[in-house]
Amino acid sequence: MRPRYEGGNIRVFMLGWEFPPFISGGLGTACHGLTRAMSQLGMEVKFVLPRMVESEYATHVKLLTPGSRATGKYDKFRELKNVTFHAIRSALQPYSSADTYAHRVEEYLREKREVRGGSVSSASQLLGGADYGGDMYSEVHRYAAMAAELAEVEKFDVVHAHDWMTYPAGIAVAAVSGKPLVVHVHSTEFDRSGEHVNQVIYDIEREGMERANKVIAVSHLTRSIVVSRYGICGDKVEVVYNGVDRKAGWPLDDGGIGSDEKIVLFLGRITMQKGPEYFLQAAKKVLGIMDNVKFVMAGSGDMMHQAVEMAAELGIGQKVLFTGFLRGEDVQKIYKMADLYVMPSVSEPFGIAPLEALDNDVPVIISKQSGVSEVLTHALKVDFWDVDEIANKIVAVLKYPPLQLTLRNHGNFEVRRLRWRDGALKCAKIYEELLVTV
Amino acid sequence: MPSVCFYFQVHQPMRLRHYTVFDGAAHYFDDYKNSTICKKVAHKCYLPANRLILDAIRRFEGRFKVAYSITGVLLEQLDRYSPEVMSTFDALAETGCVEFLAETYYHSLSFLYSRNEFIEQVEKHAERIASLFGQEPRVFRNTELIYNNDLAALIESMGRFDAIITEGADHILGYRSPDFVYRPSGCDRLKLLLKNYSLSDDIAFRFSNRDWREWPLTSEKFAQWISDVNGNGNVVNLFMDYETFGEHQWKDTGIFKFMQQLPEEILAHPDNNFKTPSEVVDSYEATGTVDVPHIISWADTERDLSAWLGNAMQSNAIHELYRLEKNIKKTGDTRIIADWRKLQASDHFYYMCTKYFADGDVHKYFNPYDSPYDSYINFMNVLDNLESRCAKHIDGGAFCGLPQNADAPEMQVAT
Numbered sequence: 023m024r025p026r027y028e029g030g031n032i033r034v035f036m037l038g039w040e041f042p043p044f045i046s047g048g049l050g051t052a053c054h055g056l057t058r059a060m061s062q063l064g065m066e067v068k069f070v071l072p073r074m075v076e077s078e079y080a081t082h083v084k085l086l087t088p089g090s091r092a093t094g095k096y097d098k099f100r101e102l103k104n105v106t107f108h109a110i111r112s113a114l115q116p117y118s119s120a121d122t123y124a125h126r127v128e129e130y131l132r133e134k135r136e137v138r139g140g141s142v143s144s145a146s147q148l149l150g151g152a153d154y155g156g157d158m159y160s161e162v163h164r165y166a167a168m169a170a171e172l173a174e175v176e177k178f179d180v181v182h183a184h185d186w187m188t189y190p191a192g193i194a195v196a197a198v199s200g201k202p203l204v205v206h207v208h209s210t211e212f213d214r215s216g217e218h219v220n221q222v223i224y225d226i227e228r229e230g231m232e233r234a235n236k237v238i239a240v241s242h243l244t245r246s247i248v249v250s251r252y253g254i255c256g257d258k259v260e261v262v263y264n265g266v267d268r269k270a271g272w273p274l275d276d277g278g279i280g281s282d283e284k285i286v287l288f289l290g291r292i293t294m295q296k297g298p299e300y301f302l303q304a305a306k307k308v309l310g311i312m313d314n315v316k317f318v319m320a321g322s323g324d325m326m327h328q329a330v331e332m333a334a335e336l337g338i339g340q341k342v343l344f345t346g347f348l349r350g351e352d353v354q355k356i357y358k359m360a361d362l363y364v365m366p367s368v369s370e371p372f373g374i375a376p377l378e379a380l381d382n383d384v385p386v387i388i389s390k391q392s393g394v395s396e397v398l399t400h401a402l403k404v405d406f407w408d409v410d411e412i413a414n415k416i417v418a419v420l421k422y423p424p425l426q427l428t429l430r431n432h433g434n435f436e437v438r439r440l441r442w443r444d445g446a447l448k449c450a451k452i453y454e455e456l457l458v459t460v
Numbered sequence: 461m462p463s464v465c466f467y468f469q470v471h472q473p474m475r476l477r478h479y480t481v482f483d484g485a486a487h488y489f490d491d492y493k494n495s496t497i498c499k500k501v502a503h504k505c506y507l508p509a510n511r512l513i514l515d516a517i518r519r520f521e522g523r524f525k526v527a528y529s530i531t532g533v534l535l536e537q538l539d540r541y542s543p544e545v546m547s548t549f550d551a552l553a554e555t556g557c558v559e560f561l562a563e564t565y566y567h568s569l570s571f572l573y574s575r576n577e578f579i580e581q582v583e584k585h586a587e588r589i590a591s592l593f594g595q596e597p598r599v600f601r602n603t604e605l606i607y608n609n610d611l612a613a614l615i616e617s618m619g620r621f622d623a624i625i626t627e628g629a630d631h632i633l634g635y636r637s638p639d640f641v642y643r644p645s646g647c648d649r650l651k652l653l654l655k656n657y658s659l660s661d662d663i664a665f666r667f668s669n670r671d672w673r674e675w676p677l678t679s680e681k682f683a684q685w686i687s688d689v690n691g692n693g694n695v696v697n698l699f700m701d702y703e704t705f706g707e708h709q710w711k712d713t714g715i716f717k718f719m720q721q722l723p724e725e726i727l728a729h730p731d732n733n734f735k736t737p738s739e740v741v742d743s744y745e746a747t748g749t750v751d752v753p754h755i756i757s758w759a760d761t762e763r764d765l766s767a768w769l770g771n772a773m774q775s776n777a778i779h780e781l782y783r784l785e786k787n788i789k790k791t792g793d794t795r796i797i798a799d800w801r802k803l804q805a806s807d808h809f810y811y812m813c814t815k816y817f818a819d820g821d822v823h824k825y826f827n828p829y830d831s832p833y834d835s836y837i838n839f840m841n842v843l844d845n846l847e848s849r850c851a852k853h854i855d856g857g858a859f860c861g862l863p864q865n866a867d868a869p870e871m872q873v874a875t
Contacts, residue, residue: 311481400814402833414480418837424772425836432814 032453033066035178035195037169037188041071041107048374049208052240052264053184059265059446061104068176070108072165072187110168159222166191170198180453184208186223189230196233202456204449205234206262210247213369214295228252235456238262238449240372241393247371260452263397265442266377284315284420287360287384289353289375290367292323297366297389297406299325299332304366306336307413308420315341315420320356322347357382361426362419366406367392376401380437385429387415397440400432462639462689463735463743464726465653467527467601467625468702470506471567472498472534473807475828479841486849488799488842493828495541502542505706510548512705512716516723517557524723525557525734528702529601532565532585533805535592546592553593559736562586562597562621568804569768571602571611572755573782579618581801586620599737601625603806605655605699605758606765609751612644612652621650623741625699627758628654632750639693643746651741652750655699655758659685664700668713679718683725683732690731694744699758760815768809773836778809780843784850791853799846803839811835 036057040050057067169191173181182204183192189205196203211219211227231237231252237259239245249256286305290296298319305317319329319342326344333342348356357363363379363386370392377394379386380401388395389406402415419426475497477490516524530549538545552558564570565585570578586597600621602611607626615624628638638654662682666672674681689696701708709715726732735743759767769775781803788800812832829835 307482399831400833402837403830410480410482414482414841415837417481418840422773422776422836422840424776425833425840427772428814428836429833 031064031066032180032450032457033178034060034068034453035173035176035181035199035201036067036069037181037183037191037195038069038071039184039187041069048264048372049185051374051378052208052372055265055267055442056445056449057105058267059442060449062443063446063450065104065446065450066178067105068108068178069105070110070169070172070191072110072161108172110165110172159226162187162190162226166194170194173199179457180204182206182449183230183234186211186227186230189226189233192230193233202235202453203233204236204238204452204456205230206238206240207231207244207248207371208240209371210244210251212247212251213244213371214293216294216368234258236260236452238452240264241396243391243393243396244371260448262445262448262452263393263440264372264374264377265440265445266374266381266437267442268381268438282314284312284361285359286315286317286416286420287320287356287363287379288318288365289320289348289356289363289379290365292319292321292326292329294325295367295369296321296323297368298329300366300368300406300409300412301364302329302332302336302338302342303409304364304412304416305333305342306338307409308416309338309341311413311417312420317342318345318356318360319343320345320348320353353378354382357384360384362387362416364412364416365389365392365394366404366412368406370394377437377440380430380433383430383434385419385426385433387412387419398433398436400429400436402429462686462693462731463695463733463740464686465527465695465697465735465737465740466525467529467561467697467699467737468704469601469700470528470530470534470702472501472531472537473567473805474533474537474802476808476838476842479838479845481841481844483841483845486795486799486845488845489802494537498537498541501703501707502538502545504711505703506538506542506545507548508711508716509702509705509719510545510552512720513558514548514552514555516720517552517555520723520727522555522557523727523734525559525736525739527559527561527599527736528552529561529563530589531563531567532581532588533567533802535588549593553595557736559599559738560589560593560595560597561625561737562589562600564603566801566804567603567806568801569603569606569778569806569809570782570804571606571614572765572769573778574785575614577782577785577804578614582618596620599623599625599653599741604768606755607752607757608755609645609753612647612650612752616644616647616650623651623653623737625653625697625737626655626752627756627763628657628697629756629763631763632752632756636748636750637693639689639696640747641694641740641744642748642750645749645751651746653695653697653737653740654750656696657758659696660698660700663698663715663718664704664708667704667709667715667718676714677718679721679725682718682722683728686726687729687732690729695735695740697740766815767813768806771812771814771832773814773832774809774812777812777836777839777843780840784843784847787850787854788846791850793853796846796850796853803843803846808835808839812839 038053041053057069060067173195179201181192181196181199181201183189184206185208192203192205211223231248231254237248237254239248239259239261241263242261245259245261248254248259288298288301292298308315330344333339345356357379363376363384365373365376365386365388367373367389368391370389372393373388376386376388376398387402387404388398390403391406395401395403404411404415474489475493476488479488513526562582562585564578564581565588566581568581570581582600589595589597598621600615605625605627612624615621624644638656642652642654644650644652662677667677669675686696705715705719755765756763757765769778784800788797811827811829812835814832
């Protein structure tokens, strides 16, 4: 028997909600990085996803519903050899609200009717859930019920749930199996909604944290929110930083746009949390000083239209480009074009994107109100509201090549030390402590 | 019979204020921060340490002696913010047991970039010292003890100095001891005094380090180490920052008490004495030649220039700064020239150092900026403004026929 330390043969029942390539933010990237590192350490991970996708999307992952009681091997990448994927058919999506959820279901049904000539008459028939309730909260609980059902036939040592939509499932699985529960806080309702928290989501988050044996926060910033806003005892909350996987050797054709124009990149969801308005206000100020620069906003989100309008109102519409949501190779391409990455987040529990930017040799400006600023030293740091300072730093990076060079070289070097392996090891240590005491 | 030669470096930079690309004012320095720090250091270090040295000189009736090198930029700040410190230095000068050394007025790296500027700054400093303390400096120390054969040759050719001071780095001495007087390679007359970095750093860096096996360092123990040199050397050069007393080593570490007792312990041994650098030069002949073709300094373990010129930002900033020399001097505007010279202080480049930055070490402690990047951005924004003032001045003078010292528009903004 292999030692339990260093990952060993601990079997993890992991509840997630997105996974590459079906991602809309950093959570999927984090789950991918963490499970890959765990797999490399020899840990067995059963990864459960609520996924409303048709099989033609699943090109390299065999996703199965719990109804079939079968498992799919994620066999395209060898490093994921110890990860088993389970998908539960559901309309759950991360970063959504109850309203957008209802909207999504409507849209999905409309599409289905068109495709299948109206043969599908009801949501429950389509989604296959026996007790599908039609709103997001009951969907969360349906996911929980089905995950618990799945858990009955699986063998594992610990339950690990990522963010609020999987907490009820985590609680259910832990209750059914009697195994310890770890909840992993990638973001809280206060990060997503500021002070206008959704009470139902807050309650779910809080219950998850209270019922968990350990809470993992992605930064000290998030840890302090967990302690102060959710009243969780600090002894129970550990910090595990995210990492970045090196994209060495990613094949890219070099036929990008070649020009003297500088490109400043915003990459992330265009939502209140990410501070798009500060990016645009800083852009306006930068353009008052230098002209040969374009600002690219890559991402989508509920403030997208507002951002487009704001760019127009500021009179910089022709200098701001919106690409919509990017994934995979398109992300690499945009990094290749960019001279600078700016993350003016109002509240950022961690923020993996700056690590990816540095990994792609793009220097970064990050907000001091982010978890990632706890681990990065070779980055420019600003208060998200200090638009003058953001602009000052953007101009400096574009104007002084030695600054860009130094940031890039040191930053790239620094990022290599932030590996998922360390995060996975820390998780393993947390599991071990729980397994000893439980 | 080892002589003990103390020399204290006394310097505070003029720190820049936060200066963005949107700023236009020709006022670059953070008066509030500079005055606060100057007063704080005066209170914690300069005043109590000067009092201690003065007491010791009086107590031992001239047998205790020290030397100071005070930069021009600090003299200006003391004059403005803590004039009481100046009067204590006056009192020290009057004892006849205190020597003042020469250096570049602006604590600059000008030797590396402009020989003309270097000589002007050394002359300016020597004149200032002469007018303040009534002594013509005879011994020169370069900023951060930066040194090579060329510097020694240049200093000898200036004709006014008898000796030069630098770091007793292992790689220039080999098996030889720093506790003798040497001659720089290529010089006929100039003598070379080398810092005994081991004994100096025992006081300056290790004094309060509880992990050090010699902790706690008593004056008795240290005096014994000095006496141990007897027969193996003529002089122990103890060179350190004056801020060691009360600022780098806080008062509660016992550093003042140590220093207070040290003269007595050292003089208890009849073979020991204290000498100023000039007296060392007059007392001992050069025992050999030291060849330093490559530049050395007293910084970090590398003893090289990497703390100031180790990355692309530092080298870019300093090159841009000295590139302006010709035009700056052409303006003849004393304010523009003074601002340019204050930007030459080595500290500005030290703040941009990325060496060890991530580890949060000694470099961070002395740094008013959050990061080396912030410091570079700030410096370059200031330099950009200075360059535009300079350009305006030259254009204005040439095309409008204004007299050379006419107020440029931005001069009115300055306070």
